[in-house]
Amino acid sequence: MAPATPPHERLDAEAATTLAEVARRLRDWDGPIVILGHVDPDGDALGSVLTVARALRRLGKTVLAPLTPPRFLAFLARPSELCEPLTALPDAALVLMLDGDLGRATGAPLEGARYTINLDHHPGNPGDADLSLVLPQLAATAVLVKHLVDALGLAWDEDLATPCLCGILTDTGTFRFANTDRHTLAVAGALLEAGVDYADLNDRLMWRHPSYFRRLAAVLATVRFELGGALVTIEQSLAIQAAFQDGDDDSDDFVSLVRYAEGTLVAAYLREIEGGVKVSLRSRAPFSARRVCTALGGGGHDVAAGATVPADREEEFLELANAMVGEQIE
């Protein structure tokens, strides 16, 4: 008899049953399996897609993973593991969407999918795939992916574990965010056990093109403190973008720096794009970044969320953010 898994390493019984059904579907599928992540894939989307793609290929499955990672994460994938976006699904395809709901899928149209599976941890996911498992209590989709690979009965090694741990590191801010609980750490510990070079992975995840640092200097120069410092904003104009065209825009984590300004409840990064503004919010309780971004047509988690608004709604965003921050402080 196999040794019992300690409770802090387990999913609850209902989730484990659904995940076993996911594993059974994937194992029994004869046609191609198309694995998708969300638009603007992050370390959790990419890490989850890579781990599942490697696992399913070991089972002899035909896997297509049309995901385009940001430049700073591209080191995780080997050439030929990921493919260009598909204009149509192959015949008899199973679509497996990871780290977002079907509406946020990128890389392939969903029309003609024979079967859809969705594994995610975002609250607000409507669960409208043929088979959905959405667990907002998990720190990362990669945690769910760890359990999926276990359910598939595969042995862990460095190749499977490294992208999976990358997903957990990304979504927990390297174990600094409130979603880091005993379950998260137990799963991460098991992945380390499989042979991940932890120091090397963390080091590599921090590498950025030199232009990143020049852009950072320009964006940080726009820093503004509102509401007595409760709201901090930084902005990237099209002019700043035009000045740093030597790398792609991997400035997502700039907002993670200013969120540590003392007294800050909400940090906002406003990135001008053609015809609009991309808003990234980080917040601490009792303020919910998700509430603001959902109201603006985006989504995310309570502590980290995003939305894209038309340019003429930037004022509206600032008013909304001001009002909500003001409300929470009083």
Ligand SMILES: [Mn+2]
């Ligand atoms: Mn995630």
